[in-house]
Amino acid sequence: MLPQQPEDRLARLRGPASPEPYTARKITALTANPACARRAVLDAAGVDKALLATRIGFEPRFGQSPFALTRGQAFETLVAWGGYAELVSLLRTELAVPVTEAAVADLTEVAGNSAPAVRARETQRLLERIAAGDEDRLILGHPMLTLDVAGRTAFLEPDALTHRIGGRFYAVEIRSFPAIDGQADPARTAEAVKQAAVHVIALRQAFHRAGLPPEAVADEFLLICPKDFSNRPYGRLLDLRQELDAVEFQLGRLRRAADLTETLPADASFDLAEDSAGSPVRDAGELDASVGALEAAYSPSCLSFCEMSRYCRQEAETAGEPARLGSGVRNDLPGIGSTRTALGLIDGTVEPEPEQAEIAELLRTAARLRDLRGGGAA
Ligand code: SF4
Structure with a gap:
């Protein structure tokens, strides 16, 4: 019998469900707590953490409401409408870019195929054309990028990448939270900055592979959100330098998720499937034991970004872990x-x-x- 590949183990742990993809939000959460093997394995295996937490009795108490998701999609559609007409207009009026028109390559799918690997190949092909001096006025809509995260390939999708402006390309992030009198919510802006940093790191790697200088991707990105209480897009360039260094450093600290599974017992499973009668194939006790077998690194900040945080908090409280009172107590x-x-x-x-x-x-x-x-x- 052939030895089992680490990737097989991760897939077996998840069970038959399709893997939940990595996103920039997940990666920023991972890099916020790089010591946590639990989150690293669950994300690498593509487990639906919100459902897992619910099954073991700790339903997450955060996340975007369906209303907010719909509003976000509607706003993004508005910005992308007419060949990113609003984006081109923002580049011209708000950011003083002397461009009146641009072509758009929408990479949401390629000839009807929306598989991430296919889209990533097409994105790379277009970047190579740009490197060759073609397509000088081409905006990439939803380019698909790859990034190595804890030994696994993550597919990532910034909202857009501008054409070359003054020798540089800018990642674009579209968010539905408003900018009132030019000021957006600081916590949500900070989260957008972190996610943009993940995208810029992946973009720079793609540029390098395409023969373009990585530094041609600007260390600023364009944040677009609704202006005041209207639905009019507002754009602002935000500096990423500090966040780029921090995310890159933390990505380098992540341990290989496949190695982290070695400590799990052979019968561990995060299979959330249901049988034909609609009953879970793994009961809460089995799932709980498997989650508990993964080393965690709980701190109160987990409550703001991780679906497993209520479970991990209770575990830390039961064990009396100093870290549950914050990193200051842990360090003391x-x-x-x-x-x-x-x-x-x-x-x-x-x-x-x-x-x-x-x-x-x-x-x-x-x-x-x-x-x-x-x-x-x-
Ligand atoms: S809540 Fe738990 S699983 Fe999530 S990052 Fe914190 S310790 Fe890790």
Whole structure:
């Protein structure tokens, strides 16, 4: 029998469901917590994390509402309408680009085929034509890019790539949150910046393969969102330099997802399929045990970006992990796996291991000072 390939294991863990694709949002979440093997494996296997969390009793409490998704699609359709007429107009009026018209290659599908690999090949072919000096006024709509993420190929899709402007090309991100008096919601803008950074990194790799200088992709991107309370598009160039460095560094830190599956028991599974009677083929207990077998690295920030966060928070609370109180507490308690242990070291009910002697002494000193302060105030 042939040895099992790591990719087979990831597919087997997911079961018969189609894999959930990587997206820039998923990649920014991964790079926000590169130490988390749990998320790395679930994403690489293409598991539907929201459904998994729901099946094990921890339904996620965030995500875009269907209304917001529909509004976002409608706004993007408006910007792309008429050969990206609104985008060309924004480039000219808002950003002082002296262009009155441009051709558009819509890469949403290629001759009726929307398979990511086919679209990625066509995107690459067009970039090679641009590199050869052809297609100087060509906007790419929904180009398909590839990026290695934790040893797996992710297919990524920025909303558009402008033609060459002053020697540079600009990634375009279209969002449906409004810019009121030129100011958009800071948290949503920050998320758009991170996702644009992922796209620009993938674009630069595609440029390199096409023989174009990677730095020809600008380290600014064009964010387009509705202006004030209307549906009129508003555009602004945003700087990406800091985020590009951060995302690139964190991508380099991700461990290969296939290697991380080696610690899983042979019968582990994240199969969310249902049988012909509509019952899950794996019960909640089996799924829970498999999720629990993957090492997690919970911190309170997980609550803002990960579908598994309510499950991981409860797990961290049950174990008394210092990190559940934030990275500050975790860093203050090096080598101590539980806040209960820390309290035991302070009151003397836990004997420190040799490597905990120093931190135990520091904790007791801190507790004495705290008591003294409390006494002084009384
Ligand atoms: S919530 Fe859990 S799975 Fe998600 S990143 Fe945090 S620790 Fe990892």
